[in-house]
Amino acid sequence: MAVLSTPRSAVQLASKGRPVREHLFRIALIASLGIAFVFLAALLSYVLVEGWPRIDSRLWENMPSVRNPDIAGAQSAITGTLWVISLTAVLTLPTGIAAAIYLEEYADKTRWWNRVIELNIQNLAAIPSIVYGILGLGIIARTFGLGFSVITASMTLGLLVLPIVIIASREAIRAVPPSIREGSLALGATQWQTISRQVLPASIPGIATGSILALSRAIGEAAPLLMLGAVSFIRFNPDGVFASYTVLPIQIFNWISQSREGFHVLASAAIVILLLILLLMNSVAIWLRNRYQKRW
């Protein structure tokens, strides 16, 4: 709030000078925010109203059923999503953060290959996810022989969100003032000590936010996993990284295309669960950010 109040009062002061333009601009800004917000609110209220009758313990205690929407649940999809996302985080975050540290702290930016890597990472972030699905199917599932398993899904989703993790982590690392590094080095710390004790802790808030955004993208993906053998009917929770699995977006997609109305209600309820998991992840990011935030 403190941050917000300063520019606002500045705007109020200035607006006395040329009120019409200022007001128009402000209305345009609020309208932009409003559009995003109205759509989100509409979607949220729709799934809540539609799914309300089925948001109960059956949803996470029961396994899917094609025979009766009243006893059907999404337990295997919920555990599948948790498995896939946790493993994606474990595989992607260390790799992505390490790559970001290299690119920010060690890489010589005057060398052409480092510039090529940079450009490539930015391009990779824009590739449609289904392409990663094809890549995962050809290389991870078939060439590596990992099959249609949790680990294949996680590795593919990991590749999909790795560019986002790298870009966000680099921004966060770059935001640490150079004076902190210089101070640390001047006191005799090695470069690694400077990075691990000063730069990284200081950039955790930004890295966490970026990583959660990346994982949030991964959790909602269905297209690449359709290529990777996420099944639409499974009555077992994954029992290892090589197990068959399904995830919530696929379960939702499957229920929506059923003919019986009861399954459409279930789909909405499952969307609410997916949103809750997302919200939970975002809250963790906010908590991390607040806990580690430093001001210089």
Add this chain to the structure above:
Amino acid sequence: MTSGQRRLSAAATAAIVVALSAACGGTNTTPPAGDGTATASQAAGAELSGQVKADGSSTVAPLTSAAAEFFAEEQPKINVTVGTSGTGGGFEKFCNGETDISDASRPIKDEEKAACEAKGVKFSELTVATDALTVVVNKDNTWAKCLTTAQLKKMWEPAADGKITTWKQVDAKFPDEPLKLFGAGTDSGTFDYFTDEINGEEGASRKDYSPSEDDNVTVQGVSGSKGGLGYFGFTYFEENADKLKAVEIDSGDGCVAPSVAAAQDGTYTPLARPLFIYPSAAITKKPEGVAFLDFYVGNISKIATDAKFIPLNPEQEAKLKSDYAALKTQG
């Protein structure tokens, strides 16, 4: 790189197992995470374990899923999974040895057979149910009670593209209502079958219609426009009979309405079609595969009725059982 990742994934597994067992502490259905991938060969015994992977047609998937669900009451430790890659996508994985049973809404094609042979995947074909592709129109459509296959062809053939836009152009007796077409997406076996039977060539269709893999879109489209027409499986029509009207089909021997009886006795031509499963020879040698297929074939009419499919007629059911028996003795 792979060995590094494998090591990483081992560490990952440990971390996740801990995290998940904490997360799922409240529910008791989670099997213990430690026992890894269960091996199949616990011979005989009342309770088997293991996994049977089915994939393929999204039309057949509800039937196989229903079979899996009933089967779970008998053999709760056999994990039957059902995917919906489409008939073609299912065969692609099946012939690569990645699945055990392929669901199909059309017979396997020659090139798919060749792919299976190249990989040494042997299989057999079992007809498990019947589907009646149903042509539907809007409730307010008072003129198209019965359509001939020639009229359907006039609407759907490639030459109709951009030209046949009103009902009057299909038949002078029909009103001058705009014709709005909704159909199956080009990846589905339903599309292959419909174009083959109506237009005379598989995959040949006009392009300017609304295609969708999701039949709900067709339901909404047709129920929302007076001149709408679409097609999908009979099950889907039954569930939405209050919103749509089914058209009778005349293939030369008079008008026949789609129904369970007409599909079973073969009078609903040419749109009644058989639905198949293709078990691999490998799975018919494993105890968990045999248990599942025994159950599927043995309870086929109960499963089909429950999943709202058109069950086989007694002759077809007898043929299924003898085909399956032959398959088992052959292995």
